[in-house]
Amino acid sequence: xxTSNHPPQAESSDRPVGVTIFAVLHLLFAASGLLSATLxxxxxxxxGAIDAGSIPIGENLxxxxxxxxxxxxxxxxxFLSIALFAAGLGLLKMRTWARQVSLVYAVYAxxxxxxSNVVQYSLIYRPLIENVAGExxxxxxxxxxxxxxxxxxxxIGMIYxxxxxxxxxxxxxxRKFTA
Numbered sequence: 001x002x003t004s005n006h007p008p009q010a011e012s013s014d015r016p017v018g019v020t021i022f023a024v025l026h027l028l029f030a031a032s033g034l035l036s037a038t039l040x041x042x043x044x045x046x047x048g049a050i051d052a053g054s055i056p057i058g059e060n061l062x063x064x065x066x067x068x069x070x071x072x073x074x075x076x077x078x079f080l081s082i083a084l085f086a087a088g089l090g091l092l093k094m095r096t097w098a099r100q101v102s103l104v105y106a107v108y109a110x111x112x113x114x115x116s117n118v119v120q121y122s123l124i125y126r127p128l129i130e131n132v133a134g135e136x137x138x139x140x141x142x143x144x145x146x147x148x149x150x151x152x153x154x155x156i157g158m159i160y161x162x163x164x165x166x167x168x169x170x171x172x173x174x175r176k177f178t179a
Contacts, residue, residue, distance in 0.1 A: 016176060018167055019091050022102065026088030029160065033081030040074030069119045073112060080105060099168050099177045106161035106168075113157035121150035 044067050084105050090098025167173060 014176070015092070015094055016173065019094070019173070019176070022164065022167065023088045023091035025160070026084050026091060026102070030081045030085035030088060033077055033084060037074045037077035037081055040070050040077065044068075044070035044074055069115075073116055076108075076112070080108060094177060096177045099174070102164050102168055106164035109161035110158050113154050113161075117150045117154040117157070120153070121146055 083101055087098045087101040087105065091102065
């Protein structure tokens with residue numbers, strides 16, 4: 001039996017399958033988030049310089065509010081995607097900080113989903129639907145359609161963060177990370 005100066009590490013066999021699944025999902029979502037954040041920052045910087053042609057959404061990309069919110073959320077998403085990537089690696093090694101970063105990510109992602117969808121509803125969904133479908137279904141129908149789309153997008157965007165909160169808040173999982 002050899003002694004080591006290193007603290008005992010959890011073996012991969014001690015790691016719950018759910019933690020492994022979330023670690024892999026963290027890595028995949030981090031890669032996707034890095035791409036999305038980069039595109040958001042590019043669109044924020046370019047704004048109306050992009051020729052959207054006959055697409056009705058084109059004029060909304062140059063809205064100052066859209067550009068500011070896209071820039072802020074894009075920057076936050078960039079840093080959070082890097083943190084999510086690190087957390088994914090940390091979860092594979094059963095690091096306590098990785099569980100904590102995952103929980104912080106989940107709370108931020110839920111708040112960001114709401115803010116992002118409110119902005120998208122105001123500056124993209126509603127004007128787009130009013131321009132495209134306004135004549136066929138009327139302004140009221142277009143507004144209802146935009147609200148449904150915004151709520152659906154927000155709900156879908158909260159599935160993964162909500163799953164993180166539920167899973168990593170479980171007492172048995174919390175004990176695994178403190179053991």
